[in-house]
């Protein structure tokens with residue numbers, strides 16, 4: 043029975059690459075090293091509802107059709123559309139993302155990733171102020187102060203702390219957790235906060251105030267800081283600033299509590315400035331806790347190929363980018379798209395009601411291994427292989443390190459990469475009138 047070592051877990055942005063998988067009769071029967079989330083992805087694919095066959099909606103019902111018929115129906119939607127939204131592409135490979143960008147260019151569509159509802163503001167902040175970063179390997183080996191701000195890795199990235207941060211032992215951090223100080227800044231005492239050395243509870247939406255106060259103190263202007271900042275007493279803010287400044291190597295990991303709260307991208311912008319300020323005193327870096335396993339990869343590929351990391355509009359014949367105008371939700375809420383492709387993501391479950399209501403009114407093509415709320419509003423459904431289990435491919439970890447995901451078992455399903463290639467060929471054929 044084949045035992046595959048060093049498989050990559052394609053669930054969260056930690057992309058753990060030390061998973062051992064046992065395969066019997068083309069089924070995964072044993073998984074070692076994965077956390078409960080990763081385990082459920084490997085095993086769950088045999089238990090969850092797979093989309094078994096391509097489907098097209100006829101008389102209000104999704105009915106099984108051949109793969110060729112589904113590709114034809116999807117291509118027809120794209121060719122007849124004047125403004126298609128292509129959304130998702132973050133739980134798939136970089137190769138599929140590249141194909142999706144080509145298809146968007148071919149059809150003059152707008153392509154956006156799930157960053158639209160998570161770390162999109164981080165990308166904006168990085169463009170404005172930069173993103174002083176490091177690899178997770180460097181953090182493991184060097185960081186003695188770890189801050190988790192607006193994120194809860196105990197639940198969202200369960201092996202992050204043991205592999206790369208708080209609990210891991212590295213070359214210069216051989217004492218592991220005992221040699222590191224762990225700080226959590228959040229609006230509620232999460233399970234991550236419960237195991238921190240220091241928990242700083244802030245008022246909802248006041249992250250920018252705290253970052254600004256920390257910057258003032260780090261830059262020697264503590265006199266301008268009021269007695270309470272973001273609901274935190276000044277003495278505590280002073281102590282936190284000292285902890286950051288006196289570290290040998292500080293890493294601030296930040297999540298959606300920072301990017302999607304009040305002040306949005308200005309929070310990431312300010313954290314980046316704080317990191318620059320801290321680098322006058324010590325070594326400091328920041329890393330976004332990315333959720334979908336290859337959302338970082340989407341940003342990488344899109345930036346190489348178009349110059350922009352997300353929300354790219356090809357309707358002018360060249361890439362145009364203006365989040366707030368060309369973001370998936372902005373477009374849907376303005377009721378602009380007249381067709382949509384949702385791939386490797388579930389807009390039906392995660393978008394605001396108004397956006398989903400518009401999606402329900404327009405033709406939707408879904409490409410996904412699993413049925414989900416988007417299936418309910420889709421007109422063409424194309425099942426796909428699970429990348430990282432049934433197909434190989436490249437993905438980028440949250441620290442922008444690329445890893446090659448292995449194929450572990452065989453499948454009858456096409457990969458996202460193949461589907462998007464077939465769809466693009468069919469669109470070209472229809473446009474040529476062949």
Ligand code: SF4
Pocket residue numbers: 051052053054055056057058075076077078079080081199200201202
């Ligand atoms: Fe998979 Fe994330 Fe768990 Fe690692 S931490 S095993 S990548 S779900």
